Amino acid sequence: MAKKKHYVVWKGVIPGIYSTWDECKAQVFGYESAQYKSFSSFEEAKKAFSDNPWKHLKSKKAQTNTSTDLSTNEIIYESIAVDAACSGNPGLLEYRGVYVADNTEIFHIGPLEEGTNNIGEFLALVHALALLCKKNKNLPIYSDSMNAIKWVVNKKCNTKLKKTDKNINIFDMISRAEKWLESNSYSNKILKWETKKWGEIPADFGRK
Secondary structure (H helix, E strand, C coil): CCCCCEEEEEECCCCEEECCHHHHHHHHCCCCCEEEEEECCHHHHHHHHCCCCHHHHCCCCCEEECHHHHCCCCCCCCCEEEEEEEEECCEEEEEEEEECCCCEEEEEEEEEEEECHHHHHHHHHHHHHHHHHHCCCCCCEEECCHHHHHHHHHCCCCCCCCCCCCCHHHHHHHHHHHHHHHHCCCCCCEEECCHHHHCCCCCCCCCC
């Protein structure tokens, strides 16, 4: 059995000591210049947390996170890209995922009434994660939405949209997506698509 690790977050959403990687990741993922590192015991982590972080971050095992850590210098073509489109806010919502190497559409959901683009981006990411998990594939997933990426990391769709009779199906999908994130773990990397460098994400609907 792998030895339990403890994670120190010196700089992140809420600095502290965390007992699981998921808890740590929620504090540092997407947080610019986050500072964090794993330790093999709680006592080590406790001592390190009270120290100057750079005493520990000099190590090769040290982990720091900047905005570019969510991306790569070159496109990984063996990957999935997801995107959403919404006609209005709220409006008719669609989302889809494509295989980046050849632009093959893997899934396409919608249109759904009274949704938002952020919700679609969130649902698309979870859809891709669940699909890859089911197929036991470790492909990375690209999204051009930092909001959606953070929502997935935090396992919560932080939308301000109000539930109505028209969009009840969307809220049911959100609930199922959040439950999936709570009940499953994954090793797929979620990467930020760099639109300024690479152009529109391959899953883009082309309606801008």
